[in-house]
Amino acid sequence: MRVVEPLIELGRGLWTTLRSMFEKPVTTQYPEQKRPVKARFRGRHVLKRYDNGLEKCIGCALCAAACPADAIFVEASENSAEVRYSPGDRYASTYEINLLRCIYCGFCEDACPTEAIVLGDQYELSFHDRRQAIYPKEMLIESVPAGGQPTPQKTEPGMFTRSVPEMKDPFD
Ligand code: SF4
Ligand code: SF4
Numbered sequence: 759m760r761v762v763e764p765l766i767e768l769g770r771g772l773w774t775t776l777r778s779m780f781e782k783p784v785t786t787q788y789p790e791q792k793r794p795v796k797a798r799f800r801g802r803h804v805l806k807r808y809d810n811g812l813e814k815c816i817g818c819a820l821c822a823a824a825c826p827a828d829a830i831f832v833e834a835s836e837n838s839a840e841v842r843y844s845p846g847d848r849y850a851s852t853y854e855i856n857l858l859r860c861i862y863c864g865f866c867e868d869a870c871p872t873e874a875i876v877l878g879d880q881y882e883l884s885f886h887d888r889r890q891a892i893y894p895k896e897m898l899i900e901s902v903p904a905g906g907q908p909t910p911q912k913t914e915p916g917m918f919t920r921s922v923p924e925m926k927d928p929f930d
Contacts, residue, residue, distance in 0.1 A: 795879045800862040802880040803855055805899040806873065811906030813843050813899065814874035816921045817850035824869035829859035839915040846921025849909075853895035857883055871922045 786793055795801065806814045817834025833852035843849035866875050885891045902908050 789882075795881065799879055799881075800864055800877040802857065802878055802883055802893075803860075803866070803898055804876050804878040804880075805850075805853065805895065806876055807900055807903060807906065807909075808845075809903055809906055810911075811902045811908055812845055812911065812918065813849060813909055814872045815850045815853060815870075816844050816846050816872055816874070817848045817853075818871065818921075820869045820871060821866035821875050824865040826863065826865060827859040827861050829856045830854070830866060831856075839913050839917075841910040842913045842918060843909040843911075844921075845918040845923070848921075850895060853898065854892050855898065856892050858885075858888060858891040873925070 808814060817832055819830075819832040819834070822828075822830040822832050831852065831854045832850050834848040835851035837843060837847060837849050862877060864877055867877055883891075
C-alpha cells in the first residue's frame with residue numbers, strides 16, 4: 759500500500775504534464791502580438807475632432823475641474839473667423855494631462871460638454887522621466903480625418919458660432 763499510493767500520485771502528476779503539452783498555449787507574444795482591449799477599456803486620452811477637422815475641445819476646463827487627481831491643465835484663447843480651431847468663441851491653446859497623476863477614472867470624459875476628451879485604447883505608456891509623462895495637446899489630439907482641414911482654419915464669419923453642438927441622448 760505504501761508503494762502504490764506514491765505511484766498513483768506520480769502517475770497523476772505526469773498525466774497533468776502530458777495533457778498540458780497538447781493544450782493551446784495561452785502565452786501572447788507581446789509586443790509583436792497585441793490582444794484587443796475590451797470595448798469599455800480606459801486607456802490614454804485622445805482629443806477628438808469634428809469631421810471637418812475643427813477641434814471639439816472649446817477650452818472650458820470642465821474636465822480639469824472634474825478631475826480628482828488634478829491631472830489636467832487647460833488654457834483657453836479666443837477663436838476668430840480667420841483663425842479658428844474649434845466652433846464657438848474659445849479653444850484650448852494649452853491642454854496638458856499628467857499621466858502619472860491620472861487614475862483613469864473617466865470623470866473628464868463625463869464632464870466634457872462636447873465629447874472632446876475620450877479615454878482611448880492606448881495602453882503602452884512608459885517614461886524615462888516625469889516630464890515625459892505630461893502629454894501636451896499635440897500628443898493628445900487625433901489626426902485630421904479624411905476630407906477635413908487642419909487647424910487653424912479660415913472660416914466664413916457667422917459660421918461655427920455654437921460651442922456645444924446639439925447632441926442626441928446617450929443610450930448606454
Ligand atoms: S481619467 Fe480621471 S484622473 Fe485621469 S485625467 Fe480624467 S478625470 Fe483626471
Ligand atoms: S476637453 Fe471638454 S471639458 Fe475639457 S476643456 Fe475641452 S471641451 Fe472643456
